[in-house]
Amino acid sequence: MGAGLAAAVVPGCSGGGGGRSEALQVWGGVPAASGPADVVKAFQQKFPQYKVEYTRFVNDDRGNLKLDTALQGGVDIDVYFTYSQGAMALRAGSGLAADLTDRVRADPELQVYLDTEKPRSYIDNGKVKALATAREPFFVLFNEKLRQRAGVELPHAWTIDEFRATARKLTTDKTVGVYTVPDVARIALGPNYWYAGDRSNFGDPHFEQGFRLGREMIADGTAFPWTEVLSRHLDAYQQNAFLGEEFHLWSTAPFNLRYLYDAKKYPHDFKVAFAPSPTVDGKDWNGGSFSNFIMINPKSPKFEAAWAFVKFWLTEGATPMLKGGKMPALGNVTDDQIVSGMLGKEPEKYFDLDSFRRVVLTSEPKLATDTRLTGFPEITLAVKQQRDLCWIGEKDPGAAIREVRRLADAAIARNERRP
């Protein structure tokens, strides 16, 4: 990292609450070394009149609170990222995001951001407030060594029942077939699947089907025991169990590929192959979404520079983000760039490239990006709590989903009432 860039990428707070910095202040949740530093460097090379300082906030409750209080307290922030849908609704609806509609409308390259059928943007009351920088499709990873040992074929397309049968074939005395089941309801119902009119949609049978499938697979030993998941905090460290060959199948997203191409840091001796997410009742919505939304602080006095940076990131600058598994939302990168960016320096050594090309490069998964976000954090918690109770075997799937429905209805009603 050059001296100039070192000055441009700073850890912790920047700008302070006092005077405004001359440099454009960008806050994001991805560590600078995982891509943003290179984006900043490329931007400054192309636009030497602008200087950029990138500040990383940790994308958890505390990190987001830090960003919110900084935005609200007038800290010098021009551009920032939002990763959770719940935070997006709050920020966009509370005057913390500039209206980008005219800029997007005026730019031929950005017209897809006005599409409401396959939304890549967050539109609040008809105004574009946030633009997705990344697309993160879900797929299923196979540990090739274990798959071949079990004599299981790599599926090109499969149903959720075939997924379950495959997990059963892969389960041995020492290893579990799959970490966990994909989100059945999401695959069947697509975006905004939690909502139906002015109530929640948890009466749809696919929600109970998903809970029941997970519970049954845990009970018959083909999915990872949820008691282990909870007591080892495995949800945040799934990669460790996959690298440790504790399970064979991993339904996950591109950001986890970074653990698989660096065998020095994350030792393993197996290749990984890709399969698409299974279908449910013939429906094939992908559990992934357009994500990593970039927003401009409406209080920023450097709107032109901020917009130049945003547009650069969207249209030509996002390639360095591939190393962290962030595929550009506009798809404006070549296949070779994606392979070398997402799969490291020796892609053939750690990945089955044919399946990667088939599943990630040539297919066009139907990403389910949520745009309705009423009571989103409350519903997220309710789903997690009841799923945990169901999957540790303490609550019947039907009862668990009924409780989710009750809590979600209450959250929606309460939030709809708020001004």
Next chain:
Amino acid sequence: MATATLVSAGTKARVEQGRGIRPSGWTGFLFIAPNLLGVIAFTLIPLISVLVLAFTDWNLVSGIGGITFNGLGNFVAIARDPGFWHAIGLTLVYVVVSVPLTVILGLGLGIALNRPLPGRAVLRAIFFLPYIVNVVAVGMTWLMLMNPKAGLVNQVLDVFGIRPGWFASSHWALPALIVMAIWGGVGYCSLIYLSALQDAPRQLYEAADIDGASAWAKFRVITWPSLLPTTIFLLVTLIIGASQGFGLIALITAGGPGDATTTISYYMYQTGFQFYRFGYASAIGLVTFVGVLVLTLFTWRAQRGRALND
């Protein structure tokens, strides 16, 4: 007379001299200013903010202009909120079980460590260690120890045919946290009791020995009454601490499984920092504060009454 005059003159001079160089009241304030500023910034202002916000609907992100006063709306909602009452119930269980057990075990340990044991100083340090160890290290260690499948605790309990799910069970998660709280607090209690035991009146023990009093009689009549003020102090501080218990819950269970360990502090955190309902969370904070105050006063008065009667 001359002497008196001299003394008087000297005193007057000193007073005048004192007035001349005596620092004004502001100098005193300057000395305490750093601490005072800290108290104002980190205690007083947040306290007043909570008092005000408790009567509002506010999500932080909307800024000061987004504050909407809703009168007693939050308190009415709290009264009807099953999540709040569930959290209060869990907190009461946590307090009522963990605090007395910590005090009783701390007292026993304190008395044991007050006897002339070999390596007594080392033992005291060892028992006090849990109180000062970093909460993250404590949490991670217990998480491994209480792993239902491979943890040491269950490997031992397996001998007796018991295999609790600990943090992966909604029935065992709170007991596991209580065990950790007791483990962390007993050493502290024993150390406080130890210092109190050093102050116990020796002559009364000697008199009791001469009278042939039993060990239990000596404890009941001499030791316990002399330890009552310490016990009141420990009960009050432990009740307040346990009511605010948050760190280990956030680190280990995040309120789960389900809401099995969502005590009132964690519920308040969820409401404020996950749901961004800062007005409602402030109201919960206010209600909890009043509840803890009442509980503390009740404990204090009850124990004080007993101390006076004794």
